[in-house]
Amino acid sequence: MTADSGQRTADSKRQFAVGVDFGATRIKMGLVNNRGKVLARKVVPTLKDISPAEFVRTVKNEITELLSDSFKCRDCVGIGIGAPGLVNSQRGMIQYLVNINGWENVSIAQALGRRIHLPVRVDNDANVMTLGELVYGAGRGCKNLVCLTLGTGVGGGIIIGGELYRGATHAAGEIGHVAIEQDGRPCACGGMGCVEAYVGNRRIIALGKGKFSSPKQISDAARRGDRFALSIWEQVGTHLGTALASVVNLLNPEKIVIGGGVANAGGLLLDVVRKTVKERAMEGPAGSVKIVKAQLGDNAGIVGGAVLAFSGQRTAFSKTVR
Ligand SMILES: [Zn+2]
Structure with missing residues (x-):
């Protein structure tokens, strides 16, 4: 898969995805366009042993704020989350987290998707960073x-x-x-x-x-x-x-x-x-x-999360990444 800077329609130019980097100390979120550029970002501290419900509430509120007038919800292809633990990405389920207690077999993609009305995908944080570097960073090509x-x-x-x-x-x-x-x-x-x-x-x-x-x-x-x-x-x-x-x-x-x-x-x-x-x-x-x-530094999790979201949206992804 390589980033394709070739033909793109006017519609796909506006398209972006939300990447969420769920860390034990901070939750970083950003809007990322289909060239891997971070358009806007937010960082909040992670509450100690944050519960799934608190996580959903926090992420929903922050993303809603990020989606200002200049970023329309209908241009957002979805949300991709990188989480520090064992993740069943097919089911959108966090099986456990390494440094955060209380997360066992949490269907996080479904829980967040229901609140925010966008497709949500989730994977292990290192996998997500790898996707980011592959498509937009040091691993391009x-x-x-x-x-x-x-x-x-x-x-x-x-x-x-x-x-x-x-x-x-x-x-x-x-x-x-x-x-x-x-x-x-x-x-x-x-x-x-x-x-x-x-x-x-x-x-x-x-x-x-x-x-x-x-x-x-x-x-x-x-x-x-x-x-x-x-x-x-x-x-x-x-x-x-x-x-x-x-x-x-x-x-x-x-x-x-x-x-x-x-x-x-x-x-x-x-x-x-x-x-x-x-x-x-x-x-x-x-x-x-x-x-x-x-190459992606502090944004690796956000950009990788967006790649994960784009990969779930067939049309957007095929225009962006081959
Ligand atoms: Zn070991």
């Missing part, structure tokens, strides 16, 4: 792509043959829980030796031994030539590269797109990842894969 988001957790999405690969029970793409040590560090998922236990935000800060309180501080120091800070990125990049070498051998992707806050380390991290993948993966797939930084 790719058919086989792996997308990673690095933060407190490490999420991932897989595109095979231009389609999102969701797996047998909607749980595919959990690259953060690829093990790189047989008896390694305990992981939040209950497993051991998962890459997330080595490259997640908390671990990176712990590696700073009290000298740094954020990955950004480590990057700043590393850019000034601080050897200790450089050694942290060397360690993190080697761990991540080790996991990605397996991903490259397994999936032979054209590109690996790396986003999320930790990816702001840029070359400090990515150069080590590239070197490690070259050393550890098989020559063919290692030689062809491009490892790049994500």
Whole structure:
């Protein structure tokens, strides 16, 4: 699938979708046109353990405000939500959320759709970010792509043959829980030796031994030539590269797109990842894969949500994305 800037009718020019990035700390919402441009956005804090009813109420109110006179509801193709947990996208159902209690098998697409009278689709947040990067970001033109988001957790999405690969029970793409040590560090998922236990935000800060309180501080120091800070990125990049070498051998992707806050380390991290993948993966797939930084930044969830909404609307989507 690639974005098509070719023929477009006057009607489709006006068309837009709403992307909703449902995070544990913030809910970000935006109107996105069919070229991936964010026309307007809103951000509200997520209440602790927000209930499905509160979520529906909040999102409905904020979207209603976003749909001002200049954005007509009839030009909106629908709403796409990225949620931090296990999502059955076919049924529009959130099976559970990772850091928010009280969400078990919630038919969120139906609940919100009933209140707002627009089609609603929902998927896992990393899958949604992957769709955004595929259609409007660093993955444009790719058919086989792996997308990673690095933060407190490490999420991932897989595109095979231009389609999102969701797996047998909607749980595919959990690259953060690829093990790189047989008896390694305990992981939040209950497993051991998962890459997330080595490259997640908390671990990176712990590696700073009290000298740094954020990955950004480590990057700043590393850019000034601080050897200790450089050694942290060397360690993190080697761990991540080790996991990605397996991903490259397994999936032979054209590109690996790396986003999320930790990816702001840029070359400090990515150069080590590239070197490690070259050393550890098989020559063919290692030689062809491009490892790049994500392009959509803070808007990835909103833009990806809109792609999800467009994909549910056959006419709009076929005009926008092939
Ligand atoms: Zn794990």
